[in-house]
Every structure is written in structure tokens, then in C-alpha cells.
Amino acid sequence: MNDHSLINFLLSIAGAAALLIWAVRLVRTGVERGFSNQLRLWFRLSANNRLIAAGSGIGAAIFLQSSTAVAVLVSNFVTKGGILAATGLAILLGADVGSAIVTQLLLVRQSFLVPLLMLIGVALFLRSENSTARQVGRILIGLSLIFVSLDMIRAATGPMVANPGTQMVMGYLGRDLLTAFVIGAGFAWIVHSSVAAILLFVTLAGQSILPLNAAAAMVLGANLGGAMIAYVLTLSASHASRKMVVANLVLRGGGAMAITAFIAGFPDLLEWLGSEPARQAINLHLAFNLLLAILALPFVGMVSTFVGQFVVDKTAVNNGLLPTSALDPSALDRPQRGLDCAARELLTMGQKIEQMLIAVEPLYDTWDAASAQSILDQDAAIKQTHLDLKLYLARLGRSGLDDDMGRRSMELAATSTSLGAASDIIARIMLGLAKRLDSQNLQFSPKGRKEIGNFFDRVQHNIQLALNVMMNQNPAEARELIAAKEKVGRVEQKLQRYHIGRLREGLVESIETSNLHQETLRALKQINAGFSVVGYPILAKSGDLLKSRLS
Numbered sequence: 001m002n003d004h005s006l007i008n009f010l011l012s013i014a015g016a017a018a019l020l021i022w023a024v025r026l027v028r029t030g031v032e033r034g035f036s037n038q039l040r041l042w043f044r045l046s047a048n049n050r051l052i053a054a055g056s057g058i059g060a061a062i063f064l065q066s067s068t069a070v071a072v073l074v075s076n077f078v079t080k081g082g083i084l085a086a087t088g089l090a091i092l093l094g095a096d097v098g099s100a101i102v103t104q105l106l107l108v109r110q111s112f113l114v115p116l117l118m119l120i121g122v123a124l125f126l127r128s129e130n131s132t133a134r135q136v137g138r139i140l141i142g143l144s145l146i147f148v149s150l151d152m153i154r155a156a157t158g159p160m161v162a163n164p165g166t167q168m169v170m171g172y173l174g175r176d177l178l179t180a181f182v183i184g185a186g187f188a189w190i191v192h193s194s195v196a197a198i199l200l201f202v203t204l205a206g207q208s209i210l211p212l213n214a215a216a217a218m219v220l221g222a223n224l225g226g227a228m229i230a231y232v233l234t235l236s237a238s239h240a241s242r243k244m245v246v247a248n249l250v251l252r253g254g255g256a257m258a259i260t261a262f263i264a265g266f267p268d269l270l271e272w273l274g275s276e277p278a279r280q281a282i283n284l285h286l287a288f289n290l291l292l293a294i295l296a297l298p299f300v301g302m303v304s305t306f307v308g309q310f311v312v313d314k315t316a317v318n319n320g321l322l323p324t325s326a327l328d329p330s331a332l333d334r335p336q337r338g339l340d341c342a343a344r345e346l347l348t349m350g351q352k353i354e355q356m357l358i359a360v361e362p363l364y365d366t367w368d369a370a371s372a373q374s375i376l377d378q379d380a381a382i383k384q385t386h387l388d389l390k391l392y393l394a395r396l397g398r399s400g401l402d403d404d405m406g407r408r409s410m411e412l413a414a415t416s417t418s419l420g421a422a423s424d425i426i427a428r429i430m431l432g433l434a435k436r437l438d439s440q441n442l443q444f445s446p447k448g449r450k451e452i453g454n455f456f457d458r459v460q461h462n463i464q465l466a467l468n469v470m471m472n473q474n475p476a477e478a479r480e481l482i483a484a485k486e487k488v489g490r491v492e493q494k495l496q497r498y499h500i501g502r503l504r505e506g507l508v509e510s511i512e513t514s515n516l517h518q519e520t521l522r523a524l525k526q527i528n529a530g531f532s533v534v535g536y537p538i539l540a541k542s543g544d545l546l547k548s549r550l551s
Helices: 003-045 050-064 067-079 085-106 113-127 132-158 164-175 176-189 194-206 210-234 241-264 267-271 276-308 314-321 335-364 369-398 403-439 446-472 475-505 508-512 514-532 535-544
Strands: none
Touching: 003 050, 003 067, 003 132, 003 194, 003 446, 050 085, 050 276, 067 085, 067 132, 067 241, 085 113, 085 132, 085 194, 085 210, 085 241, 085 276, 113 132, 113 276, 113 403, 132 194, 164 176, 164 210, 176 194, 176 241, 176 276, 194 210, 194 276, 210 267, 210 276, 241 267, 241 276, 267 276, 335 369, 335 446, 369 403, 403 446, 403 514, 446 475, 446 508, 446 535, 475 514, 475 535
16 A cells, blocks of 8 residues: 555545544534433432333433433432432443444444435424424434444445555454553543444444454443543542442443453354354444343442442542632733633632532432531632622723723623522522421422422533533523523423412422422522523624514
């Protein structure tokens, strides 16, 4: 092969792999934006049954095209105490199986699927006014591009089958399974998608480029790499959440290493998994994760408890550390840098309020004086941050700001005020409501508590979206945030109607907690509105916001 042909080959493979990675991310983004609330509801309903938890993990991973995305979502539930670490581990084991099923589905297609999926997807995305329909369009476009990228890989690798140099390199990987395993884990980590990595390896095996033993080792290595992605993404999560993710890493990564060693000793066993190399490699991935889930599910409690002994509780370690501020006094004579410092401080403020909201929900079920005091202390700290931020922006304005910087300064001050109000609602109203439930020995009706829990989840999801908008200033996400605010208002009205319906039925629990129920819904709606403020300046700048709703 001459240099020109080699360069064309490398460009073709790199381009096809890049398209595959991006297409998988496109599908995941569509599901996260369009159906994340439904996924969160699945996880909440699976809290009391490990088999249902594993099933919900399978379904979520199929929709999200990623077990890593499931791990991040479940991490939020474990952090706020909505589900136990053992249940979360059961969901992750199911998600690993779901991710393996995804790779099976993406290798089976008909020629008409690509144009059909692309046609419907583009039509939905460009023509639909409904946000959910647009995300369905995004998902269909992503699926069609996955198929296109796999065809590109097959076309690019076709001429390489008989190349002596290729056969020599790939033959070495077939003899050195440890190196193949490490390459598989590293590639999955680099592309941040075990699905994309495994599809690439299996396609190369199907083209007879990659020996079966090497493909099997790389597929198993990608399982370790996929588990490592979730581990790194949740490093700052709570102890319980990290315990769950580390347990999954130990099980999935350790199991992958063990099976690789077993294959090195008994390579003929792969013939049981299919008649063709590609089918054998992809079936190995599914069989490994399915076997791991079956063997580990009965012991998820024991495994998570054991692993928890070796996971450091960073919250406890950091208790003695002094809080730091992003408001750098030395930046006051450099307005743009000063505004960036204020924006960073505002983001930290929003993250602290998010943690307050996560901490207050369990108090509606079981009152804990220490947790309540922690929320009050955090509110006091946020009030001080709000004051410091206003004074910092005022001092920044003394040096003279141009129109754009002055507008940005006012936006930051207004957002700080809205977030401060959200913190006050949690500490003053919601904490008071939880205390009244405890002091009067009251409980919401089962339906009422479930509705409030689901509404909590919806608002928390919107808060996370708002924090993303604060970081990236993305007009598309800002538009999604404002649309979510409108939807929260409609959902709140619907839940109020449901509550009134239970009052008409004469349910004692609903009557006793009526005011507490309605005030909680209103408080959550106000908190959501406080965070949604961050989207308006971005939409005003992009021209997506009407100046008035009056006709």
C-alpha cells in the first residue's frame, strides 16, 4: 500500500468512526431531552424490586443507547435517597444488558431503513412545533447516521482484507489478547461510548480485518472502558452514588478481565456463539452482560456494602475545608474577567440550591433535624453569596462598562436575585411544610405523595438544564428550558385538579394534608420559575423571545 492509499484509508476510517460516535450521541441527546422525565419515573417506580429495577435499566439503556447515561441519571436518584445503592446497582446491571441489546439491534437492518429514517427524522425535526416530536426526529436522524457510518467502515476496510501489513498487525492482536483488551478499553474511554466502540470492533471482525480472538478481547475491554466512563463522571457525586458506580465497575471490569483470560485458554468456545466472527463477537458481548446480571443480581446488597468500605466519603473529608469564592477582587479592573468570575459564582450558587432541593424531599417522609439545620445553614450562606455578588457587580460597574457588559452585569444580578428567592422558598416554605407534616403526624395519600415525588423529579431535571444553560449559553437549550417552564405550569395545574378530585372522594389523608400538598406544588413551581430566568436573556439576544405577549 502506498502512502497516498494509506492516508485515504486512515481518513476514511477516522471519518466513519467520528460519524458513528456523533450519531450515537445524537440519539442519546434526543432521548435525554424528550423523554428524561419518563425515564426518571421508571427509576422511581423500580425502587422496591430488583428485577423491575434491572428491567428498567434495560429499557432505559435501549432508549438512551448508553449505559453510561443511565448511570448518571441513576446517580442523581441515589444521591437524593430516592433509591438505595443496591437498587441502583441492579439498574446499572440491567443497563449493561440493555446496551448490549442496542448493539445487536444496530447490526440488523434493511437497505430501505436509512432513507426512511432520515426522511421521517428530518421532517419531524424541521416541521414539528412540538418539542417531543422534534426530539423523536433527532433520534431517527441519529439512527440513520449510525447505519451510514457502519456502511462507511465496511467500504473503507474492504480493500484491506488481503493487505499483508494489515494482516500482520491484526494477527499480532489475535495472539496478544492483553494488548487487544487494553486497546478496546482505551478506545471506549476516548470516544466515551462503549456502544460505538463495540460496533466498530464487530464491523472490523465481520470484514475479516480483525481476528475473532482480538475482536472478543477488544469487545470485553470496551466493557471495562464503558464502566470507567461512568466512574469518572460521578467522581463528585455522593458516597452512596459512587459506591454503586464503583461496584458496577468492579463487577463489569473484573468480569471482563476474567472472561478474556478464559478465552485465551479456550478460544474454541467462541464457536458456540455463532457461525460468523461478527456474530460471535457481538453475541459474546450480550452473553457476558446477561450472565453477569443473572449471577450478580441476588448479591447486589452484599456487593455494594462491601465495595462501600473502600470508597472514600468525600463529603466527610471536605467538611473541614473553608468555602472558596470565585469573586476575584484583582479582576475588578478587567471588566470581562470580572463578569466571568461573577458567572462562575452564580453557577456555584445554583448548584448549592440544587443540593438543598435534593436534601429537602426526604424530610417530607422522615424528619431529620440535622438535615434541616444543614439546609438552613446553606440558605444563610447563599444569602451572603447573593449580597457579595451584588456588591461585586456594583464595584465592577464603577470602572465603566460598555453597553453589552452593562447588560450582562444586570442579567447576572437579576439571576442572582431569582436564585436567592428559590433558596428562600426551600428553606422557609418547604422546610416548614415538612416540619408541619412531622409535628402534626400527617402523611400524604399514596397517590398524592407519588405525584409530589414525580413533580420533584421534573423540577430537578429542569434545574440541571438551567445549570447547563448557565455554563454553555446555548440558545437551543435555553429555548428548551423556557418550554419546560411552561410545561411545569401545566403539570402543576393538572396535579392540583387531581388533588381536588381526591378531596371530593373524601380521602382522609388528602383532606388532612390538603394545604401542605398544594403549597408544596406551588413552591416547586416557583423554584422552577426562578431557575428558568437564566434562559430569557439568551433568547432575547438570539431574537427568539417576543417583547410582549399582548396582541
